[in-house]
Amino acid sequence: MNRLFAVGGLGLAVALFLGANSFPDRAAAAARYIFFLAGILAVLSLILLVQKTASPDSHVRWVRSPRNFSIAIVLIAAYGILIPYLGFFPASGLFMIILSWGLGFRRPFFILLGTGLIIGFVYLTFVHFLGVPVPMGIWGE
Amino acid sequence: MTEFFLPALSGLMDPAVLFSVTAGTIVGIIVGAMPGLTATMAVALLIPVTFGMPPLTGLALMGGVYCGGMYGGAISSILLSTPGTPAAAATAFDGYPMTKQGKGGTAITVATWASFWGGIFSTVALLLMAPALAHFSLRFGPPEYFVLAVMGLSSIVTLTKGSMVKGLMSGFLGLVLATIGMDPISGYMRFTFNSIDLFDGIPFMPALIGLFSVSQILDLTAETHIVEDLTDTIATIKRSRLPKGLSSTIAKGSVIGTIVGMLPGAGATIAAFISYNFAKQSSRDSDTFGKGNPKGVAASESANNGCVGGSLIPLLTLGIPGNSVAAALMGGLLIQGLIPGPELFSKYGAMTYGFIISLFIANIIFLVLGLYLAPYFAKVTSTPNALLIPGIAILSVIGSYAINNNMFDVWLMIGFGICGYFLEKGGFSTGALVLGLILGPIAELGFGQALIMSAGSPMIFFERPLCILLWVITILLMLPAFAGNFKKAKNRVE
Numbered sequence: 175m176n177r178l179f180a181v182g183g184l185g186l187a188v189a190l191f192l193g194a195n196s197f198p199d200r201a202a203a204a205a206r207y208i209f210f211l212a213g214i215l216a217v218l219s220l221i222l223l224v225q226k227t228a229s230p231d232s233h234v235r236w237v238r239s240p241r242n243f244s245i246a247i248v249l250i251a252a253y254g255i256l257i258p259y260l261g262f263f264p265a266s267g268l269f270m271i272i273l274s275w276g277l278g279f280r281r282p283f284f285i286l287l288g289t290g291l292i293i294g295f296v297y298l299t300f301v302h303f304l305g306v307p308v309p310m311g312i313w314g315e
Numbered sequence: 316m317t318e319f320f321l322p323a324l325s326g327l328m329d330p331a332v333l334f335s336v337t338a339g340t341i342v343g344i345i346v347g348a349m350p351g352l353t354a355t356m357a358v359a360l361l362i363p364v365t366f367g368m369p370p371l372t373g374l375a376l377m378g379g380v381y382c383g384g385m386y387g388g389a390i391s392s393i394l395l396s397t398p399g400t401p402a403a404a405a406t407a408f409d410g411y412p413m414t415k416q417g418k419g420g421t422a423i424t425v426a427t428w429a430s431f432w433g434g435i436f437s438t439v440a441l442l443l444m445a446p447a448l449a450h451f452s453l454r455f456g457p458p459e460y461f462v463l464a465v466m467g468l469s470s471i472v473t474l475t476k477g478s479m480v481k482g483l484m485s486g487f488l489g490l491v492l493a494t495i496g497m498d499p500i501s502g503y504m505r506f507t508f509n510s511i512d513l514f515d516g517i518p519f520m521p522a523l524i525g526l527f528s529v530s531q532i533l534d535l536t537a538e539t540h541i542v543e544d545l546t547d548t549i550a551t552i553k554r555s556r557l558p559k560g561l562s563s564t565i566a567k568g569s570v571i572g573t574i575v576g577m578l579p580g581a582g583a584t585i586a587a588f589i590s591y592n593f594a595k596q597s598s599r600d601s602d603t604f605g606k607g608n609p610k611g612v613a614a615s616e617s618a619n620n621g622c623v624g625g626s627l628i629p630l631l632t633l634g635i636p637g638n639s640v641a642a643a644l645m646g647g648l649l650i651q652g653l654i655p656g657p658e659l660f661s662k663y664g665a666m667t668y669g670f671i672i673s674l675f676i677a678n679i680i681f682l683v684l685g686l687y688l689a690p691y692f693a694k695v696t697s698t699p700n701a702l703l704i705p706g707i708a709i710l711s712v713i714g715s716y717a718i719n720n721n722m723f724d725v726w727l728m729i730g731f732g733i734c735g736y737f738l739e740k741g742g743f744s745t746g747a748l749v750l751g752l753i754l755g756p757i758a759e760l761g762f763g764q765a766l767i768m769s770a771g772s773p774m775i776f777f778e779r780p781l782c783i784l785l786w787v788i789t790i791l792l793m794l795p796a797f798a799g800n801f802k803k804a805k806n807r808v809e
Contacts, residue, residue, distance in 0.1 A: 179741055183484055190491060193506060201503035203763055204494075208505070211491050218484045225480065236740050238537035246536045247733065250529075250708055254725055262713065270705040277536065279701030288702045292709055299349060304360060306352075306717045 176222055183219030187212045245276040261311030263293055319664035326371050326669040327676070335368070335376040336673045340680040343383020348391045348399045350524050350714035354384030358643040362650055370651040370666050375673035377647050381640050382434055382677035385583065385620050386685065389426040393612065394419050394695050395541075395707055397528035401519060402583035402619035404749055405591045407527055408474070409604060409611030416607050417542045420693035424557055425609045426616040427685030429565045433617035434678040436569035437576060437624025441631070442671050446660070449632035452577040457768060458775045461761030462785040463578070464754045467585045469789050470592040473604070474746040485744045489751020490758070492517055499756065500763040512723040521715035521728035522752060526745040528711045529732020532704045534739075541696040541703070558609040564594045565617040572621020577629055582638045583622035584753050590618030596795045624674065631659055631667065 194208035237243045253269040260268070270289040279285060300306040326332065339361075346352045357380045365373025388403030393410030406426060413422040440448060455463070468486060475482025495506045496516030507513040535541065568590040575586035594614035595604040604611050626637025627644070634655035636642035648655060659667045698706075715728040735745045769775035776782055 175741060179481075179484075179743070183488075186488075186491070197503060197505070201498055201501040201505075203500055203766070204498040204503055204505060207759055207762070208491075208494060211487060211494070215484065215487050215491065218480055218487065221480050222478075222484065225478075234740050234742070236737070238534075242536035243533060246533060246704065250729060253708070253712065254722070254729060257712070257725070258722060262716075266709045266712075270709060273705040273708070274701045277701035277704060279699055284702065288698075288706060292706045296709065296713055299345060299352065300713060300717060304346075304352065304356065306356075307720055308713065308716070309722065 176225065180219045180223035183215055183222065187216035187219060190215070242277055246273065249273045249276065257309050257311065259311050261313045262308040263297070264313075265311070266293055266296070319668045322665035323669035323672055326665060327375075327672055329372070331369075332372050332375050332669075332673065333676070335372045336379040336676050337680055339376040339379020340383035340677045341379075341684070343380040343385075343677075344387035344390070344681060344684065346380065346399075347384035347387025347389075347403075349387075350391065350397050350399055350520070350528065350710060352714070352717065353400065353520075353639075354381050355639040355643050357384065358640055358647065362643070362646050365647055366650055370653065370663075371669045371673070373647060373651060374644075374666075374670040375676075377644055378670060378674050379677040379680070381644065382620070382623055382674060383681050384640070385434075385623055386427070386430040386616075386681045388619070389430065389612075389616050390423060390692055392527075393422045393426060394692060395528070395703075396531040397707060397711065398523060400583075400619075401523055401753070402587050402622070403615070404523060404527065404584065404746070405587040405615035406612055406619075408591065408615075408746055409606070409608050411531075412605070412607035413609065413612070414693075414696055415541060418607065419542070419696050420690045421556075421558070422609065422612050423689035423692055424686060425561065425612045427682055427689065428557065429561070429568065429613040429616035430620040430685075431678050431682040432565045433569045433572050433620035434623055435675065436566075436617075437573040437621040438671060438674045438678070439624075440573050441624040441627050441674075442668070445628045445632050446657075448577055449629050452579070452629050452635075452637075453633070454781060455578050456779075457761045457764035458779055459761075459781045459785065460578075461758055461765055462776060462782045462789070463575075463585070464758035464761060466785055466789040466792070467588050467592075467754045468750065468758070469793050470588045470750055471744070471747040472793055473592045473595045474744050474750065477742045481741075481743045482747050485738065485747035486751040488743075489748040489753075490755045491751075492522075492748075493752050493755025494759070499760045500767075510723075512721065516756070517752065518718055518724050518727065519752065520718045521724040522731045523749060524711045524715050525728040525731025526735035526749055528707060529729060530735035530739055530745065532707050532711075533732065533736045535700045535704055539700055540698075541700065561610060561613045564598075564610045564613045567593055567597075568614045568617030569621045572618035573625040575618070576622030576625020576637050579629060579635050579637050583619040583626075585757075586618040586622050587615040588750055588753075590614040592792055596792050601795070620678075627671075627674075631655055632657075 190208055190212035194205040197205040249272060253265060256265040267289050271285055274285045301308060343354060346354060346357045358377045361377055365376060388398055388400030389406045392398040392403040392407040394414055396407050396411040398404045398407055410422045471482055471486035495513055497504055497514060571590045572586045591611060591614045594610050595601050598610060626641040629635040629637055630641045630645055636645050653659060653663055711728060712725050715724045718724060739745050765775050
């Protein structure tokens with residue numbers, strides 16, 4: 175896996191080099207700084223690529239619970255998509271109930287209680303006391 | 316100065332002032348503990364409220380928010396690995412592992428005492444040495460800022476647990492990400508892909524929440540509880556003792572926080588990282604840092620609270636705010652018709668010293684609240700992960716959104732969270748990445764401005780006395796880490 179990261183680092187370094195190459199003359203100093211960073215990143219990536227000693231993380235389990243991990247990722251993404259449509263509070267309520275259930279929690283009273291507490295707390299601190307606007311979705315103007 | 320003390324103390328005895336400093340501290344702790352809500356935001360929102368108040372009452376309220384806000388960031392950082400403020404990011408390195416070992420209450424107690432002493436030390440410095448220290452802070456020019464940033468970046472070596480190459484790569488990745496947006500010297504837009512949301516660069520708070528909080532909740536999906544041992548009750552947590560041997564770490568952190576806090580633009584986050592680095596490199600048990608060493612919590616928290624008094628030194632004496640909260644506080648001073656400068660310490664001496672002394676009271680209030688409530692805060696970690704994960708996700712989303720009222724920041728936070736998870740699993744350091752992201756703009760601006768000052772000669776970084784001093788400290792900080800790595804490599808070869 176180290177090789178994959180090293181190749182990614184090298185790719186980024188090349189992209190940075192090409193990007194900075196197209197900077198206009200007035201940004202020459204900025205381009206030099208990027209060249210410097212790209213150079214160091216390339217060197218470090220090359221070292222990682224050729225390194226033979228096994229790193230302590232070589233036997234790591236990338237995802238310890240694939241089912242729960244996938245559910246969390248999918249639902250977080252769905253939550254982000256739904257917020258502009260449903261509004262922050264309905265989307266958050268739905269998200270909390272479905273994710274808690276999806277992660278195997280089977281006590282509906284506590285799910286509803288937790289959802290109410292979180293949403294109430296966010297409403298009081300962010301909206302009521304500090305006047306921070308939240309996305310209202312279809313309920314807003 | 317002494318002639319103002321009695322009038323200042325009598326002003327503070329007013330119940331309205333005492334109430335406002337207490338209320339301000341409590342609001343500050345809540346605001347600080349919530350990712351996305353900043354002490355700057357709270358102080359700025361309070362300015363119109365304080366307009367109708369007597370000056371000391373209004374300033375005591377804002378001072379309380381500042382002190383409480385700086386401390387409050389540690390609570391969520393320790394218990395949920397979700398730093399409420401960027402300054403509490405370094406607190407999570409050892410605070411969260413302590414929580415996972417069932418020592419969350421002890422970690423909060425350590426953070427409370429360290430924050431208290433950091434705050435008290437910096438307020439004493441503000442009270443006794445403000446004018447002299449303000450002139451010292453003006454000796455920091457662009458070259459010194461660049462070397463200070465390099466000194467902060469040297470913490471990458473400290474933050475790296477496994478492969479040094481990966482640690483350095485993480486730090487440089489942070490520096491690369493920090494170049495997104497407008498070039499500070501020429502104004503040229505770099506790597507923004509014509510997205511207006513990236514013109515100001517990568518917003519720091521969503522990145523921080525993603526890397527620390529979202530990556531953590533993804534990891535928690537494999538466990539049922541943060542803490543494995545759920546037998547701890549409030550009483551057993553209350554009985555846990557404060558670890559010994561923290562005093563020198565707290566003292567060093569307080570001094571570092573006060574000095575860095577005085578430097579406009581440097582800020583509490585850098586102070587916390589530098590202090591953490593100092594603590595680790597000067598410790599005999601440096602191997603336990605990052606695994607739940609209370610000294611890591613103490614170093615970070617004493618330094619970030621040390622910045623409170625430090626940042627007020629140039630503000631009150633010269634009218635130069637040390638950070639964004641101090642800038643908002645300056646608005647509070649101006650709205651009361653108080654112009655920062657020598658007059659604050661002469662004509663308005665009673666009010667100014669009253670305000671400074673109110674900071675002591677704010678520190679005492681969060682100390683009492685923190686110590687009393689630490690066991691109750693710690694019980695949050697006994698909540699099942701199935702409830703905690705969506706709860707933290709909701710707070711992370713609103714926290715990222717609230718900074719710029721922008722869904723782009725939410726997606727950025729999610730992206731950083733997923734990348735951070737895999738980088739951390741791959742042995743890279745998200746702490747080093749964050750450090751690069753914070754220090755990149757300061758380093759780049761200092762570097763560019765210094766080279767303009769010297770007509771392109773890099774010798775400017777090695778000729779000025781303060782630069783030389785900072786280089787020496789930086790090298791001394793890095794030596795033990797490299798020596799340790801060299802030893803390990805040698806042992807492996809043998």
